[in-house]
Amino acid sequence: xxxxxxxxxxxxxLFYFLPFFxxxxxxxxxxxxxxCPIVCLVMTxxxxxxxxxxxxxxxxxxxxxxxxxxxxxxxxKLVLSVVVSILLLLWPLIGILGSALIGAGYGFLMPVMxxxxxxxxxxxxxxxxxxxxxxxxTIRGSCTVVRDLKDVCFHSYFSIMDDLRLQxxxxxxxxxxxxxxxxxxxxxxxxxxxxxxxxxSLLALFKSPYMLFKGxxxxxxxxxxxxxxxxxxxxVPFAGLAILLxxxxxxxxxxxxxxxxxxxxxxxxxxxYQESSIKMGVAYxxxxxxxxxxxxxxxxDLPEGSCFPRYQYRTNQQTSRSSTFSIPPSFSQxxxxxxxxxxxxxxxxxxxxVKPLKLLEHLFAECKLHGENLVAEEVITPxxxxxxxxxxxxxxxxxxxxxxxxxxxxxxRSAKENVDGLLLSDHTEVMTQNRPKDTFFDFxxxxxxxxxxxIRVENFTEEEEDYLFKLVLLLGHPERLSRVAAAWPHQNExxxxxxxxxxxxxxxxxxxxxRYPTVRRRFxxxxxTFSEELERKMGGSRSxxxxxxxxxxxxxxxxxxxxxxxxxxxxDEEAQLASSSIVLA
Numbered sequence: 363x364x365x366x367x368x369x370x371x372x373x374x375x376l377f378y379f380l381p382f383f384x385x386x387x388x389x390x391x392x393x394x395x396x397x398c399p400i401v402c403l404v405m406t407x408x409x410x411x412x413x414x415x416x417x418x419x420x421x422x423x424x425x426x427x428x429x430x431x432x433x434x435x436x437x438x439k440l441v442l443s444v445v446v447s448i449l450l451l452l453w454p455l456i457g458i459l460g461s462a463l464i465g466a467g468y469g470f471l472m473p474v475m476x477x478x479x480x481x482x483x484x485x486x487x488x489x490x491x492x493x494x495x496x497x498x499x500t501i502r503g504s505c506t507v508v509r510d511l512k513d514v515c516f517h518s519y520f521s522i523m524d525d526l527r528l529q530x531x532x533x534x535x536x537x538x539x540x541x542x543x544x545x546x547x548x549x550x551x552x553x554x555x556x557x558x559x560x561x562x563s564l565l566a567l568f569k570s571p572y573m574l575f576k577g578x579x580x581x582x583x584x585x586x587x588x589x590x591x592x593x594x595x596x597x598v599p600f601a602g603l604a605i606l607l608x609x610x611x612x613x614x615x616x617x618x619x620x621x622x623x624x625x626x627x628x629x630x631x632x633x634x635y636q637e638s639s640i641k642m643g644v645a646y647x648x649x650x651x652x653x654x655x656x657x658x659x660x661x662x663d664l665p666e667g668s669c670f671p672r673y674q675y676r677t678n679q680q681t682s683r684s685s686t687f688s689i690p691p692s693f694s695q696x697x698x699x700x701x702x703x704x705x706x707x708x709x710x711x712x713x714x715x716v717k718p719l720k721l722l723e724h725l726f727a728e729c730k731l732h733g734e735n736l737v738a739e740e741v742i743t744p745x746x747x748x749x750x751x752x753x754x755x756x757x758x759x760x761x762x763x764x765x766x767x768x769x770x771x772x773x774x775r776s777a778k779e780n781v782d783g784l785l786l787s788d789h790t791e792v793m794t795q796n797r798p799k800d801t802f803f804d805f806x807x808x809x810x811x812x813x814x815x816x817i818r819v820e821n822f823t824e825e826e827e828d829y830l831f832k833l834v835l836l837l838g839h840p841e842r843l844s845r846v847a848a849a850w851p852h853q854n855e856x857x858x859x860x861x862x863x864x865x866x867x868x869x870x871x872x873x874x875x876x877r878y879p880t881v882r883r884r885f886x887x888x889x890x891t892f893s894e895e896l897e898r899k900m901g902g903s904r905s906x907x908x909x910x911x912x913x914x915x916x917x918x919x920x921x922x923x924x925x926x927x928x929x930x931x932x933x934d935e936e937a938q939l940a941s942s943s944i945v946l947a
Contacts, residue, residue, distance in 0.1 A: 389477050389492060394469065404504045425446070434537055434538075468503070474496070544635070546634050553643075554628055558626050558651065563620045570616050573661075577612070629646070634646075637677060652668040652670035724787075759836065766871075775787070
């Protein structure tokens, strides 16, 4: 929709949208007030049951894994046990109180946002959507939050603790604490919190009025001129809501600054311990004020610089870890160029940001496609499906191997096409400019780009690529991997070590991704859809009536594998008898 031209047209548009905005805000608030107690009750009750029910198991297993950890020294184990004891005592209180607060906020805000979204373009029966949207979906969303917390407490937690318990110490030397440095580090940490907490809070309060009025000035300027968020009609309610809630956003920024000062000041203990110097810790405390001052100036668009001095608090410049393989200079240059785009690039030619949800949807679509092919090839067996559904194996082929297999497909494709980013199967290229801006995504994107460059430099043959794919999929299952390794013509030990290193690192990244609760939930949905489609393909309508339970589904997979073998080889009498027995069962 074109923005209005002229003062009177602009003023008329303002008064034209104002009643709709106030009406939608009132309707959304009424739905939020009605749903807030229900959602808060669901989230508080569900999360409290999970937290309190698993707390004894978490307490026992945490201390057990710390005691059995090979990479921790005795003193460090003792210190961690004390710290963990405090966290375990606070966890039920923080978890239950946080669930109540999040439930109240979620139950009120989601209906309000859904009411505004109901008038979006392309929707039919907008009046009905304004009333119904944000009601049942909000209740379902609260149940999803409870489900995600269950996945974190039941799957992600035990996966992380198993890594702590089973991993060997690097270079055979466990991590240990230098007792002589602890008093100075604790003194620096306490001093950092005592200094940074009031100073950073005062800085945030001092700059909050400027942030408030500058934000309001910008929003009202866009409102009058129908620019920015007010350009499209559908965005006007959201932008109007932003004007009303802007003081809340400023207050939240001040509160977040005060909370962050605890961690920012407490990090002085880490600096003092690493540098074995209280003086370096004090230098960091003063420098942290300067860093926060400069950062807040950038946020509120104030002049650069800070009134606080910045001292050197590190004796040696920290070097980055060297990777297993040498990365060509072209990769570093391309990465640096991508981070510094040309100043002449216009916004019209800017690349659209790829949303994390799209990448997740693409990953699960690829897992579904390749999973069906691997089942047909008998690489994924009924035992793998049962293993994943039971949740017993943290290194499952379906939960770790299959997504790593799909990610490797994209990496190999990108390396062969010699693209700068990650080339998906739908020809979408995820680059530094258009990748998701979420901070946690950086932990996965950069390592994957390094692995892609390693694959491009190594220039694997088809046999080596096939072995790499099977290694990524079956790593952790030595009895099945040995059959694959026996059929692969080993060229030399160095080549085998390079392929194995890539496979282990890729599976490690995928294992970290699988710990996110959304991934676990979506994998359960994928397995359900995967099972239903395989049943439909193998048995038609008659088999659907026969296979309601997971045991029947496993029998179908077993029968299907026998039928595939019969298409290429003649079945002997014993195989025919076994097939008949399964059908009768």
